[in-house]
Amino acid sequence: MEKSTISTGENSSDAGTMTAPMGHQIVRYDDQVVRYFIIATAIWGFVGMLVGALIALQLPFWQANLGQYLSFGRLRPLHTNAVIFAFAGNAIFGAIYYSTQRLTKTRMFSDVMSRIHFWGWQFIIVSAAITLPLGFTTGKEYAELEWPVDILIAIIWVIFAVNFFLTLKIRREKHMYVALWFYIATIVTVAVLHIGNSLAIPVGLFKSYPIFAGVQDAFVQWWYGHNAVAFFLTTPFLGLMYYFLPKAAERPVFSYRLSIVHFWSIVFLYIWAGPHHLAYTAVPEWAVTLGMVFSIMLWMPSWGGMINGLFTLRGAWHKLRDSVVLKMYVIGITFYGMSTFEGPLLSVKTVNALSHYTDWTVGHAHAGALGWNGFMTFGMIYWLLPRLWNTKLWSPRLANTHFWVGTIGMLLYVMALYSAGVTQGLMWRAFDDAGRLVYPDFMETVIQIIPMYWVRLVGGLLYLTGMGMLGVNMIMTIRRAPEKPTDAAITVAL
Amino acid sequence: MSKFIETNGRHRTIEGWPLVFTILTVLAVLVGGTVEFLPLVLMEGNIPVISSVTPYTPLELTGRDLYIREGCVNCHSQMIRPFRDELERYGDYSKPGESVYDRPFLWGSKRTGPDLARVGGKYPDLWHVRHMEDPRSTSPNSIMPPYYWLLSRPLNLNSLERKMKGLQRLGTPYTDEEIQGAAADAEAQAQNLARNISANGGPSDLAEKEIIAMVAYLQRLGTDLKKATK
Numbered sequence: 001m002e003k004s005t006i007s008t009g010e011n012s013s014d015a016g017t018m019t020a021p022m023g024h025q026i027v028r029y030d031d032q033v034v035r036y037f038i039i040a041t042a043i044w045g046f047v048g049m050l051v052g053a054l055i056a057l058q059l060p061f062w063q064a065n066l067g068q069y070l071s072f073g074r075l076r077p078l079h080t081n082a083v084i085f086a087f088a089g090n091a092i093f094g095a096i097y098y099s100t101q102r103l104t105k106t107r108m109f110s111d112v113m114s115r116i117h118f119w120g121w122q123f124i125i126v127s128a129a130i131t132l133p134l135g136f137t138t139g140k141e142y143a144e145l146e147w148p149v150d151i152l153i154a155i156i157w158v159i160f161a162v163n164f165f166l167t168l169k170i171r172r173e174k175h176m177y178v179a180l181w182f183y184i185a186t187i188v189t190v191a192v193l194h195i196g197n198s199l200a201i202p203v204g205l206f207k208s209y210p211i212f213a214g215v216q217d218a219f220v221q222w223w224y225g226h227n228a229v230a231f232f233l234t235t236p237f238l239g240l241m242y243y244f245l246p247k248a249a250e251r252p253v254f255s256y257r258l259s260i261v262h263f264w265s266i267v268f269l270y271i272w273a274g275p276h277h278l279a280y281t282a283v284p285e286w287a288v289t290l291g292m293v294f295s296i297m298l299w300m301p302s303w304g305g306m307i308n309g310l311f312t313l314r315g316a317w318h319k320l321r322d323s324v325v326l327k328m329y330v331i332g333i334t335f336y337g338m339s340t341f342e343g344p345l346l347s348v349k350t351v352n353a354l355s356h357y358t359d360w361t362v363g364h365a366h367a368g369a370l371g372w373n374g375f376m377t378f379g380m381i382y383w384l385l386p387r388l389w390n391t392k393l394w395s396p397r398l399a400n401t402h403f404w405v406g407t408i409g410m411l412l413y414v415m416a417l418y419s420a421g422v423t424q425g426l427m428w429r430a431f432d433d434a435g436r437l438v439y440p441d442f443m444e445t446v447i448q449i450i451p452m453y454w455v456r457l458v459g460g461l462l463y464l465t466g467m468g469m470l471g472v473n474m475i476m477t478i479r480r481a482p483e484k485p486t487d488a489a490i491t492v493a494l
Numbered sequence: 495m496s497k498f499i500e501t502n503g504r505h506r507t508i509e510g511w512p513l514v515f516t517i518l519t520v521l522a523v524l525v526g527g528t529v530e531f532l533p534l535v536l537m538e539g540n541i542p543v544i545s546s547v548t549p550y551t552p553l554e555l556t557g558r559d560l561y562i563r564e565g566c567v568n569c570h571s572q573m574i575r576p577f578r579d580e581l582e583r584y585g586d587y588s589k590p591g592e593s594v595y596d597r598p599f600l601w602g603s604k605r606t607g608p609d610l611a612r613v614g615g616k617y618p619d620l621w622h623v624r625h626m627e628d629p630r631s632t633s634p635n636s637i638m639p640p641y642y643w644l645l646s647r648p649l650n651l652n653s654l655e656r657k658m659k660g661l662q663r664l665g666t667p668y669t670d671e672e673i674q675g676a677a678a679d680a681e682a683q684a685q686n687l688a689r690n691i692s693a694n695g696g697p698s699d700l701a702e703k704e705i706i707a708m709v710a711y712l713q714r715l716g717t718d719l720k721k722a723t724k
Contacts, residue, residue, distance in 0.1 A: 058639065059606070062636075062637050062639055065639035067643075068564075068641075068643045072639050073566055073568050076565060135565075136563075138598060139598050140598050141603060165512065175506065176510070176512060176515065181515065181519075184515060185519050189519075192523065201664065203657045203659075203660035204656065207653070209597040210597050210598050211664055213599070213665075214541070214592075214593030214594045214599050216531075216534055216541075218599045219531060219534055220531070223531065257500070260498075260499045267519055267522045272526035274530075275530065280576060281588070282573065282590040283590070284534070284590070291530075294526070353577065357604055429577065440582075440583070442608040443633060443636065446635070
């Protein structure tokens with residue numbers, strides 16, 4: 001029933017040598033920029049996760065703090081920025097450039113803008129990798145980069161937006177498919193969030209003070225922080241899911257109506273949820289309560305997305321046996337469902353009282369990042385590799401091993417941090433019969449969770465190993481590819 | 495509702511209008527943030543003024559920026575929640591009025607180490623020096639990284655004026671005289687602290703090192719409320 005909303009955008013298998021019949025023209029997609037983004041995704045993903053493994057080691061083994069430039073406090077922002085903006089960032093740009101051209105049946109509006117976007121973004125990543133270890137930071141989570149880099153991000157993002165919207169303008173398909181709705185929401189909202197949270201006055205080349213202070217700064221920060229999760233790690237990946245999952249499963253999306261309802265409710269509700277990061281702090285209670293109520297409401301539209309994803313596989317579940325791509329999507333979407341159930345749970349004040357400030361939060365973030373963002377990205381890459389490089393995947397078996405190593409690694413990781421978080425949270429609040437703290441010395445609560453930090457490191461290393469397997473598979477696949485892979489093309493009426 | 499979402503309903507129409515679609519999306523996104531944020535700015539009752547809370551001294555401000563540089567906020571919160579165990583462990587819960595001069599706020603989101611909102615005055619100055627140089631010398635089993643370079647890196651007060659002018663523009667009540675005399679003020683406070691540290695058996699050459707600013711900042715944390723009760 002939904003067939004009309006999916007246009008494959010590709011109707012020629014012999015794209016390289018096409019000639020257009022009378023009254024028609026050939027439109028060739030810009031797949032080169034997609035190849036760039038996919039390669040960058042793999043490289044930065046490995047680097048970002050490697051830094052993650054190092055800081056995971058630094059927690060139980062302080063000797064791994066290697067001097068001022070490589071100590072935990074400076075590397076942790078490098079890790080989060082690398083995996084969010086470099087790994088997930090390049091992945092969603094690759095997904096957007098690949099699918100938007102096919103969904104609009106046109107080449108991107110400007111190849112030059114596409115390339116400025118690509119190289120500008122890589123330059124931003126390199127600047128982050130240099131400035132953060134040097135200690136240039138705003139101190140605001142997930143927005144640590146100082147003002148010169150912030151301005152560059154804004155410029156590159158605007159170029160990306162202009163290129164994207166002008167591509168929509170010259171589209172050959174009247175109606176925008178649901179993936180494009182999510183891309184639109186991503187592009188405009190990230191711009192608003194980034195600018196809003198970066199408002200600051202410079203007091204040096206790499207030093208600035210935010211225009212808001214204290215309570216207001218905290219509010220703006222978590223309005224940004226929570227919605228970076230929403231509009232950088234959720235909506236673009238939902239768009240990715242809506243395009244690549246039906247493609248890989250060769251099934252139409254389960255429900256068009258559900259996609260409308262869950263799109264608009266996600267876009268409207270998510271923004272309100274930020275203050276749940278500030279429960280029981282000095283932020284007024286009414287704001288935190290609003291944040292909690294909207295977080296709980298978010299559960300339903302989030303699961304709307306999960307259901308629309310998983311039910312798209314109805315009648316196609318047998319394909320999971322042979323398709324590592326589908327297996328990765330299923331794990332990814334399942335973990336999207338788990339994280340978006342856990343998120344509202346953690347926003348409930350009584351739960352938050354226990355979980356806040358503990359490793360439970362870190363475990364939750366990684367269930368989303370490793371489970372949802374990671375596996376959706378891996379699934380997309382394994383699907384794209386043979387298509388973009390006109391050859392077969394070098395080793396489906398290695399990809400399958402990646403799936404298992406990654407899944408086990410992720411499970412170890414989150415289980416270790418759940419138990420670390422709950423353990424420490426309970427120890428902090430334990431009173432004895434006489435009404436005294438059972439563990440008045442903070443150190444006791446730290447020693448207790450060190451073994452779980454080691455388990456977490458093992459889990460993280462397994463996940464990183466999987467990432468390395470993807471890298472090897474990618475290199476070998478590209479080496480087998482023809483010298484100059486051809487970009488896909490379609491024939492359209494003039 | 496069904497008219498809107500049916501297969502060829504009204505939503506189908508706006509799927510053909512990217513501009514309208516984008517505007518509707520922006521509106522949907524702006525509502526929540528605006529409704530929550532405006533009262534925070536407009537209603538003064540949300541952040542009751544505490545008269546004993548004053549801006550950081552030039553040296554403390556310098557130390558605060560070092561605290562930001564080293565990423566201390568990644569492992570230490572500065573926000574005591576109103577729970578019995580936290581009051582017992584860390585002291586009175588944090589008030590909104592206490593962080594009015596905090597740009598950025600440093601409440602943190604993770605306690606790999608203990609909360610620092612009221613660490614000021616809890617330990618002697620020399621303890622902080624020893625602790626930053628080698629955390630395990632004062633706190634056995636600590637997993638904190640050492641920050642020994644703070645004891646050797648020279649204290650840089652050159653940008654103080656510019657920083658304080660910036661903060662003044664944003665509303666921190668520094669007077670022009672305070673800004674002009676910032677470096678001298680910082681040096682005097684540093685000398686005082688350094689004397690105390692060496693008198694207690696610590697190193698004697700710390701007056702012009704970064705560690706002095708860090709100690710000044712840490713010893714300031716949470717002490718404004720105590721001034722109020724005196």
